[in-house]
Amino acid sequence: MRLVLLGPPGSGKGTQAARLKEKLGVPHISTGDLLRAEVAAGTELGKQAQEVMARGELVSDDILLGMLESRLGRDDVAGGFILDGYPRNLAQAEQLDVMLADRPLDAVVEFVVDTEAVVERLLRRAEIEGRSDDTADVIRHRIEVYHENTAPLVDHYRGRGLLLEVDAMGQIDDVTERTLAALENA
Numbered sequence: 001m002r003l004v005l006l007g008p009p010g011s012g013k014g015t016q017a018a019r020l021k022e023k024l025g026v027p028h029i030s031t032g033d034l035l036r037a038e039v040a041a042g043t044e045l046g047k048q049a050q051e052v053m054a055r056g057e058l059v060s061d062d063i064l065l066g067m068l069e070s071r072l073g074r075d076d077v078a079g080g081f082i083l084d085g086y087p088r089n090l091a092q093a094e095q096l097d098v099m100l101a102d103r104p105l106d107a108v109v110e111f112v113v114d115t116e117a118v119v120e121r122l123l124r125r126a127e128i129e130g131r132s133d134d135t136a137d138v139i140r141h142r143i144e145v146y147h148e149n150t151a152p153l154v155d156h157y158r159g160r161g162l163l164l165e166v167d168a169m170g171q172i173d174d175v176t177e178r179t180l181a182a183l184e185n186a
């Protein structure tokens with residue numbers, strides 16, 4: 001199963017991917033996690049990405065392309081993967097198509113949420129984890145960036161017959177069940 005998860009910050013992409021990877025038996029690839037690992041390791045790429053991420057902007061397509069090509073070239077993705085956080089704009093979606101020319105996507109799940117509820121979720125996470133981009137202003141900006149750059153991908157993938165909309169409000173277990181049911185029925 002080659003799956004992309006779409007949805008605004010706080011919609012539960014990371015939370016659900018961690019559960020779906022067990023059920024589907026494929027790795028979870030989070031571009032946010034890959035970038036945060038580069039920042040933590042103090043690499044050149046991490047230094048370039050750090051400030052951009054702290055502002056809630058998108059890191060350059062070139063950096064993401066290099067990271068993804070390398071990750072999707074590893075053996076563990078032979079049976080599929082769950083992509084969380086990529087693609088984030090039309091250019092990245094086109095680059096992904098090229099990377100997956102001989103193994104196209106099976107489905108794209110959009111997690112549909114209420115904006116105020118996700119702001120609350122992320123402010124709660126800020127108290128626990130202290131992620132540098134989980135401040136009230138940056139959270140709102142990340143949501144704007146999502147609507148401007150990433151939301152158009154919903155129509156893009158709907159037009160290709162790949163989109164599955166999932167209500168991502170309510171209990172985490174219920175969202176997992178709804179996602180698995182949507183994938184089964186697809």
Ligand code: AP5
Nearest residue numbers: 009010011012013014015031032053057058059085121125
């Ligand atoms: P990234 O790490 O991808 O952040 P994001 O998209 O803002 O997503 P989040 O991790 O905030 O939310 P999520 O939807 O995964 O929700 P989660 O499960 O964590 O990206 C960070 C930055 O990296 C970007 O801003 C950008 O700068 C850069 N970047 C990454 N990819 C890029 C790309 N492709 N191109 C360019 N730049 C890129 O849940 C959030 C919280 O809610 C958690 O505390 C969780 O426990 C809780 N929660 C989850 N589900 C529920 C529920 N049903 N009910 C109650 N609480 C819930």
